[in-house]
Amino acid sequence: MKSYGEFCSLSRALDVVGDRWTMLVVRELLVGPSRYSDLHKALPGIATNLLASRLRALEEAGVVAATDAPAPVSARVYSLTEWGRGLQRPLVELARWGVPLMSAGTGEDHSRGRWLVFAIMALFPEPAATQEDSGVPAVTVRIDADGDSLLLVSDPTGVRASVTSAGEPAEVIVAGSSEEVFRTLSGDRTEGPHAHVTGDADALRRFFALTSSALTARPRESI
Amino acid sequence: MKSYGEFCSLSRALDVVGDRWTMLVVRELLVGPSRYSDLHKALPGIATNLLASRLRALEEAGVVAATDAPAPVSARVYSLTEWGRGLQRPLVELARWGVPLMSAGTGEDHSRGRWLVFAIMALFPEPAATQEDSGVPAVTVRIDADGDSLLLVSDPTGVRASVTSAGEPAEVIVAGSSEEVFRTLSGDRTEGPHAHVTGDADALRRFFALTSSALTARPRESI
Structure with missing residues (x-):
């Protein structure tokens, strides 16, 4: 450089x-x-x-x-x-700034299920070192997107996502293209296909409470 | 691009x-x-x-x-x-990440007094929309660095800086090269020349309480 x-x-x-x-x-x-x-x-x-x-x-x-x-x-x-x-915070903030650019959809762009791990960091508060309550509901979600499987674990301290193996058990299963999954996770209510979501009624209620909080809770404060 | x-x-x-x-x-x-x-x-x-x-x-x-x-x-x-x-937050976070790179000093690099406006955004909490108390002391500071004058206004909601005119009245006057001013503002206790600081004892006490809080308070939460 x-x-x-x-x-x-x-x-x-x-x-x-x-x-x-x-x-x-x-x-x-x-x-x-x-x-x-x-x-x-x-x-x-x-x-x-x-x-x-x-x-x-x-x-x-x-x-x-x-x-x-x-x-x-x-x-x-x-x-x-x-x-x-330490670059996580600036990069996540840049990704949050770029979220409106996602509404154009995938188009001809590449997509990878694993990139949703980073999208989830941008959409939801991360678990904080201090165990204060972030107000997000507890739920485990497996995401199957574009050939990758991810596990999202949400609890009152925040949301964590990682690449996992296919078939990992979870309360809610979300399956679709990265674009469909992003639309569903971000609580996007505009036109466009969503991911297919399965789970019992109580888990789904917590899942949709989580997605409706996307981008409204800021990453929490810590040093 | x-x-x-x-x-x-x-x-x-x-x-x-x-x-x-x-x-x-x-x-x-x-x-x-x-x-x-x-x-x-x-x-x-x-x-x-x-x-x-x-x-x-x-x-x-x-x-x-x-x-x-x-x-x-x-x-x-x-x-x-x-x-x-909206790019302020990601850029300020990137600048915070880069603060350790400043300890090498100016060297052969260009410096501009006005860049300290951005450095101040990285070092101190910005005024939040919600008027919660950020804990920073109230003080007005004029900074004369590398031919530019800046006004820093700190109050319990946060710290704001802007380019101002030479001779703008303030409680504390900080004068020096950008490197010296950065060292003084960031509360850096390592070796190296500091800026020249003048003001009455009470204002100086508040000024140094401010500089000792540099980088420890995170930017506050707001949407």
Whole structure:
């Protein structure tokens, strides 16, 4: 990255993460530690030498750490350092700002079920270190979207989502394309197809109480 | 901007503001509406045709609005739309993440007093719409840095800063280079020259209570 050469903490942050693709690499690592080949698959259109150079720059800056996983994985695994994880808040805020841009639908764009993990961080309050009540109802939800399965666990401290295995048990099952699932999770009442949702009446009531709170609760305060 | 072509609200936000220089143009407009020539001066190193193309793209995306100011200004003035002002939170969060990168000092980098307006947004809680008590002490501070004058007004609802005229009266006067002023405002206790600070004892006590709270209070919640 060519430095902006400015004594400004925004410019200096952008010197580290402002290059094309870099924030999307960080988004993938916020979803979870990842092998090079999985990162490459998760970022459609990134050139493999560009991904390598972005990872190297992030390692040098202290945002990403690479470790060699033992057999049977036997591969370098990339993860965020503690400072790197601090990018979650600015990236989630940027994603929240971008939510209106989602109403245009998928169109010709790529979609990945795993990106919904990041969308869920933007839509709902995260679990806070302090166990104050965020007011979200408790419910477990499995999301099957575009070939990926996600588990969403909501309780009064906040909402957490992660990639899970197909068939993971949950109170509510949400299935559809990423676009349909996003429309359903965000409580979008405009025209357009929604995901297929199954569960017992009590679990569904809690699920829809959760989706109707999307984007209205801000991420909570913590240092 | 070449679109990432991803159904993800972070990617779509970056399709709008992810280009090199774009977020710094937005930073300048968060400080206040600006003429083209002033924007160009405020962003050392940006090519004039690049600035024009970034502004055009931001206008087309609905982030920036251009209006013709009447005489004696008689110039196009660029400002953020309401949606564009929504970028303050993600950019301030990114700037907060970048604060550790400031400890290296200015070095060969450009510095502008007016960038401290943005630094102040990152260091202190902003005034909230709801008038809850942020716990910051009330004090007015004029900052003279690198040829610019800023007025910082702090009260229990939060801290606001803006560019002002030289000689603006205030309880506390802080003078020095941007680096010295940043070190003083951020309550940095490491080695390095600080700004020169004058005021009566009571005002100085409130000023230092403010600076010792830097970065510890998170921006408050509001929609």
